[in-house]
Amino acid sequence: MKKNFKLYGIVIFVVAIVILSITVTNFQKQSTMLREEVFDKCEMIALELKHTREYLAETMAIANMEHNEATRLLMPAIAGNEIGKKFYNATGYRLRQVSSKYRNPKNRPDKFEEKALAEFESDKNLTEYKGVDEIESKRVLRYLIPLHIEEACLKCHSARETVPGFIQEGYPEDKATDYTFGDLRGAISVAVPIDRAEAEIKGNLVHMTIVTTVGMVFLVTFVFIAMNITIKRKEDNNKN
Numbered sequence: 001m002k003k004n005f006k007l008y009g010i011v012i013f014v015v016a017i018v019i020l021s022i023t024v025t026n027f028q029k030q031s032t033m034l035r036e037e038v039f040d041k042c043e044m045i046a047l048e049l050k051h052t053r054e055y056l057a058e059t060m061a062i063a064n065m066e067h068n069e070a071t072r073l074l075m076p077a078i079a080g081n082e083i084g085k086k087f088y089n090a091t092g093y094r095l096r097q098v099s100s101k102y103r104n105p106k107n108r109p110d111k112f113e114e115k116a117l118a119e120f121e122s123d124k125n126l127t128e129y130k131g132v133d134e135i136e137s138k139r140v141l142r143y144l145i146p147l148h149i150e151e152a153c154l155k156c157h158s159a160r161e162t163v164p165g166f167i168q169e170g171y172p173e174d175k176a177t178d179y180t181f182g183d184l185r186g187a188i189s190v191a192v193p194i195d196r197a198e199a200e201i202k203g204n205l206v207h208m209t210i211v212t213t214v215g216m217v218f219l220v221t222f223v224f225i226a227m228n229i230t231i232k233r234k235e236d237n238n239k240n
């Protein structure tokens with residue numbers, strides 16, 4: 001009987017280890033899947049803003065719109081900021097345009113964005129930069145794509161004397177001048193909170209682990225009792 005209790009203990013121990021390792025592997029797998037899914041979404045969002053910016057720049061050029069205070073709100077960078085604010089309020093996803101040589105100090109990059117911009121600067125073929133980070137003590141996934149200077153950008157980002165007057169007046173500390181074709185101008189930066197999604201995964205796994213553990217303990221106990229009854233019967237039979 002004592003031997004059987006030892007066996008029971010070993011089986012329970014092994015089962016607990018197996019359940020624990022399955023849980024850990026599951027959590028890692030689901031977290032990776034979540035990240036991949038969110039990064040895919042970020043890519044879509046960043047590309048959407050990139051194309052919106054291009055459309056606005058082209059339309060302004062085709063319509064031969066003057067670049068002045070009145071048409072200011074339709075400019076790619078300013079429209080992008082406003083779209084970003086609306087998008088944040090609706091979804092909680094942060095959407096920004098940043099540059100180390102910023103025109104508007106609000107577009108100054110943070111540490112993660114600085115690192116991304118440095119990578120884009122050193123590798124012209126790099127099309128994205130992503131990673132896990134913390135913003136205001138919340139875990140976020142971050143995703144950036146580079147923006148390079150095209151012909152249409154030069155009107156407002158080449159030599160300071162040549163950019164429209166309202167920009168010269170409106171941005172006295174402007175660093176976003178003296179660019180040439182093909183230069184890295186900045187990046188579109190997306191940040192998505194993942195605390196809630198990760199907590200949900202954890203919650204589901206804890207629930208599943210408890211159910212599986214209770215089930216397994218019942219099963220092992222049942223097998224143990226059945227085994228003992230059989231052995232006892234055999235022993236009684238042998239005695240008779």
Ligand code: HEC
Pocket residue numbers: 057067075076077078081097098099101102103104105107147148149150152153154155156157167176185186187
């Ligand atoms: C009509 C003028 C104009 C054109 C054309 C223009 N920009 Fe800008 N750009 C601005 C202004 C004004 C700002 C500052 C916006 C703000 O106040 O947030 C800016 C800001 C930016 C920023 C945000 C970082 C910063 O410097 O504050 C990026 C990135 C940017 N522009 C990229 C581009 C690219 C790439 C192109 C060409 C595809 C382009 N811009 C064309 C006027 C222009």
